[in-house]
Amino acid sequence: MSDLAIAVTVNGIDYQAHVAPRMTLVDFLRDILRQTGTHVGCEHGICGACSVMFDGAPIRSCLMFAVQADGHDVMTVEGLAGEAGALGDIQDAFWECHAMQCGYCTPGMMIAAHALLETNASPTTEEIREAVSGNLCRCTGYTQIVEAVELAAERRRGAAGDRQ
Numbered sequence: 001m002s003d004l005a006i007a008v009t010v011n012g013i014d015y016q017a018h019v020a021p022r023m024t025l026v027d028f029l030r031d032i033l034r035q036t037g038t039h040v041g042c043e044h045g046i047c048g049a050c051s052v053m054f055d056g057a058p059i060r061s062c063l064m065f066a067v068q069a070d071g072h073d074v075m076t077v078e079g080l081a082g083e084a085g086a087l088g089d090i091q092d093a094f095w096e097c098h099a100m101q102c103g104y105c106t107p108g109m110m111i112a113a114h115a116l117l118e119t120n121a122s123p124t125t126e127e128i129r130e131a132v133s134g135n136l137c138r139c140t141g142y143t144q145i146v147e148a149v150e151l152a153a154e155r156r157r158g159a160a161g162d163r164q
């Protein structure tokens with residue numbers, strides 16, 4: 001089957017491309033758009049390394065075809081960065097809490113954290129554990145990841161307070 005035309009917004013930039021119907025969204029993001037922050041792990045929806053935001057909700061980009069993203073909005077871990085490529089608040093909290101070792105799970109963890117904090121500004125430790133429970137980490141034991149999400153949430157609440 002011949003390639004299909006798609007138009008997709010990724011991290012606020014509009015892209016148009018021709019892709020094979022069988023190309024997954026994660027392969028499109030990495031191989032075509034060179035947004036390589038999104039990782040490929042299990043390729044069947046288990047590990048969460050490929051998580052991205054899709055129209056504002058977290059999804060597994062290994063389980064979608066790129067053609068299904070036609071007309072939609074995607075945010076990858078690169079989209080969490082701050083001004084001029086500085087670390088965003090979640091990225092900075094992960095760095096400060098040493099919430100990674102090999103880093104393979106980290107993009108997916110950050111997307112899970114972002115999805116949680118978008119809907120819950122004051123998550124409990126249990127709610128954070130639940131939010132990242134679909135993302136597998138082989139290295140950290142999760143404790144520092146949970147601490148990082150707590151720190152990011154705390155800082156966001158502080159920033160919101162500062163603006164009042």
Ligand code: FES
Nearest residue numbers: 041042043048062
């Ligand atoms: S690579 Fe998509 S869930 Fe593991």
Ligand code: FES
Nearest residue numbers: 101105137138139
């Ligand atoms: S830091 Fe290695 S898999 Fe999570």
